[in-house]
Amino acid sequence: MKIAIPVSGKNQDSAVAASFGRAAYFLIHDDATGLETILENAAMQSAGGAGIQAAQAIVDSGVQALITPQCGNNAAKVLIAAGIKLYKSQPDLSARGNIGAFRKKQLEELLDIHEGFHGR
Amino acid sequence: MKERTIAFLSGKGGTGKTFLTVNLASAAPSAIYIDCDVEEPNGHLFFRPMWQSSDKVCVPLPEMDSALCDGCRKCANFCAFNALAWANDHLLLFEELCHGCGGCLLVCPHGALRETRREIGEKKEGTSDGVRVLSGFLNPGEATGVPIIRALLTQPDAGRSVFIDCPPGSSCMVSESIRGADYCVLVAEPTRFGAHNLRMVHELLRLYKKPYGVVLNKCLPGEDPSADFCLAHGIPVLARISFDERLGLLNSNARIAAREDEGFREKFRALLLRIEKEACDAAVGHS
Numbered sequence: 001m002k003i004a005i006p007v008s009g010k011n012q013d014s015a016v017a018a019s020f021g022r023a024a025y026f027l028i029h030d031d032a033t034g035l036e037t038i039l040e041n042a043a044m045q046s047a048g049g050a051g052i053q054a055a056q057a058i059v060d061s062g063v064q065a066l067i068t069p070q071c072g073n074n075a076a077k078v079l080i081a082a083g084i085k086l087y088k089s090q091p092d093l094s095a096r097g098n099i100g101a102f103r104k105k106q107l108e109e110l111l112d113i114h115e116g117f118h119g120r
Numbered sequence: 121m122k123e124r125t126i127a128f129l130s131g132k133g134g135t136g137k138t139f140l141t142v143n144l145a146s147a148a149p150s151a152i153y154i155d156c157d158v159e160e161p162n163g164h165l166f167f168r169p170m171w172q173s174s175d176k177v178c179v180p181l182p183e184m185d186s187a188l189c190d191g192c193r194k195c196a197n198f199c200a201f202n203a204l205a206w207a208n209d210h211l212l213l214f215e216e217l218c219h220g221c222g223g224c225l226l227v228c229p230h231g232a233l234r235e236t237r238r239e240i241g242e243k244k245e246g247t248s249d250g251v252r253v254l255s256g257f258l259n260p261g262e263a264t265g266v267p268i269i270r271a272l273l274t275q276p277d278a279g280r281s282v283f284i285d286c287p288p289g290s291s292c293m294v295s296e297s298i299r300g301a302d303y304c305v306l307v308a309e310p311t312r313f314g315a316h317n318l319r320m321v322h323e324l325l326r327l328y329k330k331p332y333g334v335v336l337n338k339c340l341p342g343e344d345p346s347a348d349f350c351l352a353h354g355i356p357v358l359a360r361i362s363f364d365e366r367l368g369l370l371n372s373n374a375r376i377a378a379r380e381d382e383g384f385r386e387k388f389r390a391l392l393l394r395i396e397k398e399a400c401d402a403a404v405g406h407s
Contacts, residue, residue, distance in 0.1 A: 048263070049202025052203075052205050053202045055205065055207075056202075056206065059206075074214055074217075077212060081208050081212060082208050
């Protein structure tokens, strides 16, 4: 299973990014192989619809679970349509810490999808 | 006097665009007032026109025929506004992000997208004491009012001078509003913030090579960074309107000063002549 998490830096010790669509990078962890890759988030520079563009990239990378502090409704629509499950990151843990917590089934599903920032 | 199209702009809201446009249109012998500030139209609050017509404004919206779609994603990749996504072999459309450009329909190699229409607002037309009033109303939450502005500005001018009340700022809605203008009037406040916003619109008009002048509004004695900016850049100052409590009171009660007071009417007529002259000189200089 592939797990994605928005991060502010290029390695697994990086902090989890504050939001999904405008995160600088995504850390993608492959449980089957243990491989970790960094995906640059092109949507960070997007004028609008960043959440959708970021979600499209996550869908295209074949991820099954996304760990994120929050997610807007447009991004969630794309992710959920692709069958990706959303989990709420723990604020005091790094990206690596959150992936560990996820594997121990310590993360809760993200249910409070916000309305999105939409230019705000 | 030739009928001209004059656009009134400012880099920020609240400088007096509507105040000036409404009063000048009222002082003109035969005018059309067009409110292109479709996000927050307020000219009609002054004119209180009898609306004679109201038309819905729609934009194209793609609709997918899944039998023809092979999932090539050219449409989603093309969309600059991320209004289309592809997940689980389905095209997802985010209507509120679609600008209605129709590009996705053009790039689809299989004709799998067809055009439907979606309403984004309306345009209303009426008259107020001899002034033809056109106003656009954009529905809340819509991405852009450009299609409404386009609909407003395709009206036949019927031999009248056209006064365009633009949206604030220097966005694409402003660009669309000034497209057909013969001359532009920038309204600025005599503050640093006012001068900063004046610069933004000044740069926009340079880009579009439009002739323009500035009206300084709500002027007080003392420093005036906007006037300094005009001087430094050789921009004609068409008028300085002093901060005037009576004018402010009339305006905040949505009264048209040029209609209520002969003195104000004369002042706006004089400004109108100055604008006409500048526009005329610019037209001659251009040809």
